Amino acid sequence: MSIVSPTAGFPSTYSVVTFNAGAEIYAPGDKAGTFYQVEFGAVRVHRLLSDGRRQVIAFHLAGETFGFEADRTHSFFAEAITQTGLRAISRPANGEASPELLTLALRGMLRAHEHIMMIGRQTAVERISGFLVDMADRQGGIEYFDLPMSRLDIADYLGLTIETVSRVFAKLRSAGLIKLRSIRCVELKKLETLRSLCA
Amino acid sequence: MSIVSPTAGFPSTYSVVTFNAGAEIYAPGDKAGTFYQVEFGAVRVHRLLSDGRRQVIAFHLAGETFGFEADRTHSFFAEAITQTGLRAISRPANGEASPELLTLALRGMLRAHEHIMMIGRQTAVERISGFLVDMADRQGGIEYFDLPMSRLDIADYLGLTIETVSRVFAKLRSAGLIKLRSIRCVELKKLETLRSLCA
């Protein structure tokens, strides 16, 4: 893998585990204390409200890390979206805090804050544009890529419905801003225009 | 102050500074690296979109800490809402990461995730109920308290408009769930019912 590991310097040992599409990585109440780096595939972290409404908190792509918790137990679900390989890195039990782990936690917090900006004050078109640009940026600024997640996953990440996501995709496509090479493969035809839509 | 300091154990020196209502604590682009504990008063952290829409990321009350950043510079505004006293604690420059700071960062991340749940998938009534219950819990589970922030601040925190906030307050009041002792002082008359509304 060409991505430089942000976990370089961790003294902990780690093992690699593969998960099938849809497989659960952890669930609310599970013991926390291990965190994960995505080697390949993609992960979805989410939680359900009592009546079944779902909010996806984050997607994690190859090279990214997740699974830190403030408490001893997890409060979200983590699932593999596609077949996914994870390095499990156990947090030192002695309470020692490495600067790397702190940096990862702070980056996670910044990411969460950007997410709040997106769903708190942006329209459906702005959210979808922002999501697509973010996906491209996180994969090195490529102009086309496969979305590992379904429209429902995207809707639950952006606080929209599946129908609205579909309609906005159609709108961006007919405006010539994106092209759907296939249902899951998006090409950003006018990246700068898309960026300007993110408000 | 009766609140146990979560920063106990930090070797750093600190100073205390007072800010008037509305005063800026930091702004986007300002050098980061210092974090703050609220001694008295309340703080609002927010960001503006290009067209003036505002999202409040967090409120911080007495005893709470904020100001950590992943980058060298801040990406949000922090302002005192009322007259506020802050202990400024400089992050050790040698890159050392104390377990306490990591814990604070992880708690901040959890708080951000709860916020995403709230604005991503909940209705106006659920958001306001959740907000009021959270405010009570953070002040030790008291049944009445003063809101330091305006309706506009609350609206921008919850991703609503000031009119919607006002209408939901009226609705909760006429349902007997809350009482407005004054415009800024809320009494939670039926805390458990309010909790059940948070979904």
Next chain:
DNA sequence: CGCAAAATTGACTGTTATCAAACTTAGTGG
């Protein structure tokens, strides 16, 4: 008391959700 800012209330609008149906796609077995 008088003024400006904040909050409330009302009428109406609009974006997004909901409900429903049709269409695609990928996978399975004849």
Next chain:
DNA sequence: CCACTAAGTTTGATAACAGTCAATTTTGCG
């Protein structure tokens, strides 16, 4: 290879929640 199926996606018609615009009331402060 081609139906057949089921899941996922798209599209359409309608509804609802929250937003916008506007006017009024309340509050806090000089």
